[in-house]
Structures are given as C-alpha cells and as structure tokens.
Amino acid sequence: MRMIEELATIEQQAQQELAQAQSLEDLTQWKTTYLGKAGALTRLSRGLGGLPAEERPVVGQRVNQARTTLDTAFQDAEARIKYATLQASLETDRIDVTLPGRVSDIGRLHPTTQVLRTVSSIFNEMGFQVWESREVETDEYNFGLLNFPPDHPARDMQDTFYVETPPEAPKLVLRTHTSPGQIHAMRRYAPEPVRVLLPGKCYRNEQVTARSEIMFHQFEFLAVGRNITMGDLKGTLKTFAEHMFGKGTRVRLRASYFPFTEPSAEMDVSCFLCQGKGCRVCKYAGWLEIGGCGMVHPNVLRNGGYDPDEFSGFAGGFGPERIAMMRYGIEDIRWFYSGDVRFINQF
Ligand code: DAH
Numbered sequence: 001m002r003m004i005e006e007l008a009t010i011e012q013q014a015q016q017e018l019a020q021a022q023s024l025e026d027l028t029q030w031k032t033t034y035l036g037k038a039g040a041l042t043r044l045s046r047g048l049g050g051l052p053a054e055e056r057p058v059v060g061q062r063v064n065q066a067r068t069t070l071d072t073a074f075q076d077a078e079a080r081i082k083y084a085t086l087q088a089s090l091e092t093d094r095i096d097v098t099l100p101g102r103v104s105d106i107g108r109l110h111p112t113t114q115v116l117r118t119v120s121s122i123f124n125e126m127g128f129q130v131w132e133s134r135e136v137e138t139d140e141y142n143f144g145l146l147n148f149p150p151d152h153p154a155r156d157m158q159d160t161f162y163v164e165t166p167p168e169a170p171k172l173v174l175r176t177h178t179s180p181g182q183i184h185a186m187r188r189y190a191p192e193p194v195r196v197l198l199p200g201k202c203y204r205n206e207q208v209t210a211r212s213e214i215m216f217h218q219f220e221f222l223a224v225g226r227n228i229t230m231g232d233l234k235g236t237l238k239t240f241a242e243h244m245f246g247k248g249t250r251v252r253l254r255a256s257y258f259p260f261t262e263p264s265a266e267m268d269v270s271c272f273l274c275q276g277k278g279c280r281v282c283k284y285a286g287w288l289e290i291g292g293c294g295m296v297h298p299n300v301l302r303n304g305g306y307d308p309d310e311f312s313g314f315a316g317g318f319g320p321e322r323i324a325m326m327r328y329g330i331e332d333i334r335w336f337y338s339g340d341v342r343f344i345n346q347f
Helices: 002-020 024-034 040-050 056-092 111-125 180-189 230-245 298-304 320-328
Strands: 136-138 172-174 194-203 215-225 251-258 261-270 287-296 312-318
Touching: 002 024, 002 040, 002 056, 024 040, 024 056, 040 056, 111 194, 111 215, 111 230, 111 320, 180 194, 180 215, 180 298, 215 230, 215 287, 215 320, 230 251, 230 261, 230 287, 230 312, 251 287, 261 312, 287 298, 287 320, 312 320
Parallel strands: none
Antiparallel strands: 136 172, 194 215, 215 312, 251 261, 261 287, 287 312
C-alpha cells in the first residue's frame, strides 16, 4: 500500500499548488507536472504492473479517481483565474462615462467650392444650367476651335501641359481654360439657344507664385441665341456682381483681346470693401479685376454649329480663387491646395 500513500501525498501537494496558482502560465506548468504524459500520475500508473495482482485493481481505481479529482480541480482553478484576470482588466480599463465625448472633425467646404456654389446659384437664377466638361482636351478644342491662330503664344509648351500620345493620334492637353466647354455645349444644343455655366479645374505649366498655381479653377458662362447683344452681357455681369459682391456694385468693361470673342473685354467691379474710394484690397484703384468676357466670335459660333448671321452670343471666364482671395483677403493662392485644414477651417 506504499503506492496509495504516495498517491495521497501527490494529490495533496497538487491541490496545494493549484490553490496558489495565480496565472494561466502557472496552470500550464501545473498540468505538465501532475497530469501530463511525463507527469506524476502517469509515472505512478506505470508502476501498477509491479504490484501483486490482487492489489492492482484497488490501486488502479485510486489512480483514476485521483486523476478525475485533479482534472475537476484544474477546471475550477482555471475558471477562478480567468475571472480574476477579467476583474483586474475591468479595473484597469475602466471608462469614465461621465467624461465629455470627443468631437470629431466634420470638415468644411473649401473656399473655392463656396464661391462656385454661390456663382452657380446666381447663374441658375438667370437660366444657366451647370455643365461639367472634360479636363483632358484635344489641342483642337482647347485652341483650334476657339479661333486661336496656329502660332498663338498660348499654345507654347511653356503654358500647356501636353499629354503623351502616339505621333499619329490627336494631340491631347490638360485644358488651360474652361472655354473649350463652350464648343461642347454649342455642339450639343445647336441650333437651339443655349445658356450654360461651366465650372472646373484648369492647368497651366507656369511658375508657381503667390498669384499663380499650376492648377486652378475657372467658371465659364455662355449664352447663344437670336438677338443677344453686348447689353445682355453687361446686364448679366451687373446682376452677377451685385449678387456676388453686394448691392450697388458697379461694373466696368475695358477693351481687351481674346481670340474667341469680338469685341473682347476685361470686367472690373467697384471695390466691395471701399465702394470705389480706394483701399488696400483694390490697391487704391477703386476697382477690382474679375476676368475676361466678350461677344462670341463668328468663327467660334460656326465651329459650335450656329450660323453667325442668325445667332449671336456672349461668354466669359472668371477665376473663383481670385474672387475668394479678394473676398476673404487671402494673399497667396498656394494656400488653396496646400492640404492644410487650418487654412480651410477659417472660411
Ligand atoms: N479663357 C480665358 C482665359 O483663360 C478667359 C475668357 C475670356 C473666357 C473671355 C471667355 C471670354 O469666355 O469670353 O483667360
């Protein structure tokens, strides 16, 4: 019966150690020591063969009993330790539900977007529909159909980003202005009258400075119909200026040149800050330059599918960044696409 005593000792020791186990690692260690393949109980049952035949069943049964008891004790200990670990983590990961929540940044409309939305709603009210036209254009649409002479300096490599194309394919460019959208819109509607606003991105291969970026926006407006006159252009501009810059804003046209308009003009508005008296924003001129406009050139009307003897039209192209810069007193165009939300959040 020496074995039964030994068994009792092992069992007692095992129970003690189990009661002291603090971690799952302790448990694993314990299991190897007592119940594992090379553990104490296994070692003991190997000795059964050396016992007298009549003792073997009794001792064998005791060994099995011990195994069952220790197995159950192990499961209890495991449950106890898992529960204690959970309790401890509840304590350390404690959440203070009374703390105020973190406010997430919901972003803000970019100043360019804000200006373009205002512009769209003003032109919408005058019956212009908003059209988005492509940013990659053929050289033909960007220049040729807009009546640029073949040797016009604007076609120069310096100003235009060309897209690489096979030599026999039509030349592609990133549009340098929104004006090619005029041709697309006319070809879509001719010979019906058309009124469109074409906002979007433009690209110029220029030195980046406080005044000019390689990517910027324009919005083009175009009206084609019968008996459209320069008076209609001026009335449209006046309405636009008063809605954009405030009631009483005056509009001035200065003679200019663009290949696609004849006559062509630069449009100025009276300074919205000083009402024309002279201030820092208008550099004491009293006027602010907004952009180009004019009466659509007969060649351009023809390229768009209209008979210039029957139809006439006006058009213009302005820069929303420029308007935003004046409106908000932004001094450097490079801020617009710097990707810094601290800039955007100010408007
Ligand atoms: N496309 C011209 C530019 O990029 C702006 C412009 C001038 C557009 C006169 C027009 C226009 O439609 O009539 O500078």
